[in-house]
Amino acid sequence: MASSVNNNEQRQLLLLPGFMLDQTLWDDMREGLQQLGQLHFGDLGQDDSISAMAARVLRQAPPRFVLIGFSMGGYVAQAIMQQAPERVTALALLNTSARQQDPREIAGNKMQLELARQVPFKGLTSRALASSLHPDLAHDRVLLERLQAMALRNGKEVFIRQLSALRSDGYAELHKIQCPTLIVASSNDQLSSVAESRQMLEQIATARMALVENCGHMTPLEKPQQLLQILSGWLTGIDALPA
Template identity: 35%
Template structure:
């Protein structure tokens, strides 16, 4: 079914949201509520596979025929892979706090350390003591937001974390896919993101033909949680502008 006819019959845009590592639908809680009037929303499951390619394939198996797609961090990496596997199914794309490059030696070393910690029964410590400083801005630390992030990690669990980090360690450089993306693309990044800093998003915009950059102030890596209202507002603008173009 063409997007225009879908909009005419249902008055809502099919939207697929992909969370980051150790995250679930809580990462998008504000956006799901804020966009509910214009979007029929589904959150993809990135916990069952241990390669980026299989994650993308699993998401596509459960996705609508055509859909808008937004992913943050790991979700953004999977979203780019979806653009390789089935670009004709994606009507518009949003990449939040995303690194298209293959991992560094330091990242691989850290992920191996975390997998070993998990196997030794120290899973809870990984997010709380190691990851948290890089996930949200300094002023958000030691708040209820930190507890939300810890809760998400516990819900995802150690086995899924090991699969996700294995997928990240073995992912290929997706940079060559970017110039082939034809749909409208919104690239967003938290100004205080130290995991995928602003320059990475600048690089995305330079390589993706029909793209634009939004730098989200007062936000770190998990920008949809750190400054949820701004991210929700920008996603609504992205959905509305591009759905009107396609209608």
């Protein structure tokens, strides 16, 4: 038991949020995560490219860490694996993808950017917020207000920077990942599909995948305890591997 506690005390967990989210994304899991290691939270709000976000996170990160990237944070996590793989002891990719944005998405982002530069920022649209949750939770006022509060705290400039960050095709790079990797997908995720997660799984030799049933995109808010259990079991399994 003592050695397990020591491992947890030494482990550094670096968590990366998604688009227009912040570290309060992890609030419902924070106490449990703190039992798994020391928490660090990456800042994805200061840069307008995925590679620059990754470089900033690395400058502020501990020397070695377990990397946990959610949604857009998963793209940044993949960029970190390209920039400094030797610093990542294990990788968790939550509700994310390595898929490139298609022309329709890029055109839609450009329209949103043009509008955002012209008008005051009032948060994300109700449609955008609802689409990130399981259909049964699309009108859950508590969850919707938590998501909107994060967006408003980030504000207009972060919205513009993050929306400007193009996501390139990362599938060809995934085979280079050699550390223990966990991929988490949710059955009712309307933003990152289970098929995309399985495609990532096929490319990473060291990966395993967990599927969260009856859950939308916002797994840390919708199913925090189940996600915590998945992460805890995965890290315990890594600890049990021979050195």
